[in-house]
Amino acid sequence: MSSREEILAAIRANRPKLERPLPAVPHFDAAAPSSLLAMFKESLTRMGGQFLDPPASGDPLAPVRERVAAARIVCSTVPELAGNRDIGAVRAPQDLADVDLAIVRASFGVAETGSVLLSDRDLKLNAVGYLAQHLIVLLDPAHLVFNLHQAYQRREFRERHYACFHTGPSATADIEGVLIHGAQGVRSLAVLPIAGKAAGGRPP
Amino acid sequence: MASVGIEVTETDLGERIRQLDDEDPSHVVVPAVHKLRTDVAEVFANTLGTDPNNSDVHYLAESQRGATRPLILEADAGMTGCNFAVAETGSVVVCTNEGNADLSANVPKLHIASIGIEKLIPRLEHLAVFVRLLSRSALGSPITQYTSHFRGPRQGGEMHFVLVDNGRSARLGMEEFWTSLKCIRCGACMNTCPVYRRSGGLSYGATYSGPIGIIIDPTFNAHKYSRLPFASTLNGSCTNVCPVKINIHEQIYAWRRELVKRHEVPFVKKAAMKAAAELLAHPTAYRAAVNVTNAALEHLPRFVIYNGLNAWGKHREVPHPPKETFYSWYQANRGGKP
Numbered sequence: 294m295s296s297r298e299e300i301l302a303a304i305r306a307n308r309p310k311l312e313r314p315l316p317a318v319p320h321f322d323a324a325a326p327s328s329l330l331a332m333f334k335e336s337l338t339r340m341g342g343q344f345l346d347p348p349a350s351g352d353p354l355a356p357v358r359e360r361v362a363a364a365r366i367v368c369s370t371v372p373e374l375a376g377n378r379d380i381g382a383v384r385a386p387q388d389l390a391d392v393d394l395a396i397v398r399a400s401f402g403v404a405e406t407g408s409v410l411l412s413d414r415d416l417k418l419n420a421v422g423y424l425a426q427h428l429i430v431l432l433d434p435a436h437l438v439f440n441l442h443q444a445y446q447r448r449e450f451r452e453r454h455y456a457c458f459h460t461g462p463s464a465t466a467d468i469e470g471v472l473i474h475g476a477q478g479v480r481s482l483a484v485l486p487i488a489g490k491a492a493g494g495r496p497p
Numbered sequence: 498m499a500s501v502g503i504e505v506t507e508t509d510l511g512e513r514i515r516q517l518d519d520e521d522p523s524h525v526v527v528p529a530v531h532k533l534r535t536d537v538a539e540v541f542a543n544t545l546g547t548d549p550n551n552s553d554v555h556y557l558a559e560s561q562r563g564a565t566r567p568l569i570l571e572a573d574a575g576m577t578g579c580n581f582a583v584a585e586t587g588s589v590v591v592c593t594n595e596g597n598a599d600l601s602a603n604v605p606k607l608h609i610a611s612i613g614i615e616k617l618i619p620r621l622e623h624l625a626v627f628v629r630l631l632s633r634s635a636l637g638s639p640i641t642q643y644t645s646h647f648r649g650p651r652q653g654g655e656m657h658f659v660l661v662d663n664g665r666s667a668r669l670g671m672e673e674f675w676t677s678l679k680c681i682r683c684g685a686c687m688n689t690c691p692v693y694r695r696s697g698g699l700s701y702g703a704t705y706s707g708p709i710g711i712i713i714d715p716t717f718n719a720h721k722y723s724r725l726p727f728a729s730t731l732n733g734s735c736t737n738v739c740p741v742k743i744n745i746h747e748q749i750y751a752w753r754r755e756l757v758k759r760h761e762v763p764f765v766k767k768a769a770m771k772a773a774a775e776l777l778a779h780p781t782a783y784r785a786a787v788n789v790t791n792a793a794l795e796h797l798p799r800f801v802i803y804n805g806l807n808a809w810g811k812h813r814e815v816p817h818p819p820k821e822t823f824y825s826w827y828q829a830n831r832g833g834k835p
Binding site: 296297299300303304306307308309315317318336340341386387390405406407408413419420422423424440441442444445446450451453454455456457458459460461462463464465466467468469470471473475476477478479 | 508509510511514527528529530532533534537554555557558559562565566570586588594595596597599600602603604614619620621622623624625626628629636638639640641642643644645646647648649650651660662666667669670672675
């Protein structure tokens, strides 16, 4: 017998004899706030992320352009902004190790937790979301859900090979409980709310 | 893996400290929680070549980042664990705060996920419940910084899942103990346990410490971990905080019975328990014994108290006996009054 068959046989033999039908899980969304974006901003900030308020008038991408100008190597996967490291030409994830700033667009966001979902389609090369020193995420405010129960209804979890909730930057408190951002992955994560171009508009 | 010549590098800061110092983890969420910054400075100075006099936490964390990243870039394979595996989609879900799992899985060509078979849950709708439970029970945050869903390999990469049994399927058949398989490794039971909080995780001598360790370690090796279920006051705090409602303190008690049945409890302990039961059932005899013992402790020479027969005198001083017991004080001051 292969080890797989052994394990399966042992599980079949030892299954507790319980009559417990699978429960239907409610969405727990009765208390959804009127402004998902305000809630998202608060949650994100609490988790160490930065919320970039778009300027009242003029170029909505101004806060991002400032950061692009200050960075040496910039890798962008969004049509709105150009970087100087073409991700389409990158052959191996290792070639992204020197990227200072990456810019990507999230599939959607979760207000309750302040999370943005980055899938393999959003990242192009998954490693860019972790090897870059800093990450800027564009998020369409129309693509916000209230909580994780709603989030897991989304098709990305059934369609994408890889999808990851980012909630603030990489963090650790492994030494004496002292909170440090930039443990292994990005040192900072900033989210700019901005509607996607036509191609970016994805139905939930 | 090291025994077959594979070099393994832990990428979580706490795990890396533990690995460099060749220790067991002392906590399921924060493995190096027992170390002070100066301890970490010493470990890193000896292994990573950092400044032994610099114990600034930011410096130490940054040094580890700088030392580990090149290793990830050169690695042939990245290994992750698995917090939840979703049957509906075939996805493996990994929760970290450092992003080290995503680096390990997304930089090397090969990703191997090691999955305890009890991590399997039916559907995505159930995943929502567990993701919400995990971090709030572990750290009090609404979610971990990274919650990663791996459903297939990335282009040009390979992904392999290894399902680990290691005694779990056998535990499933143990009527009193199978619910310990519900554990999501949040560590809440450790954080609340009065014994764990005093003794620390290393004293358990096992990978899993604290209340949850007490009830799952014997399923891996009942002989080696036979003493752990006795290191509890059965106060039930662990059961009260457990987010998946495992009756931990009841299982600790049940393990004591099970270990006696399996003859894993030494004769001396059993004889002592029998004598204690006899004594505690007879108040007059008990009080006489207390008086004699207290008087004896006061006057006996050290070699009688500190020897191999008295485990309480190993590695520590026996406390001074009180001048008066509560019972004798009560009798003298309130005796006979309602």
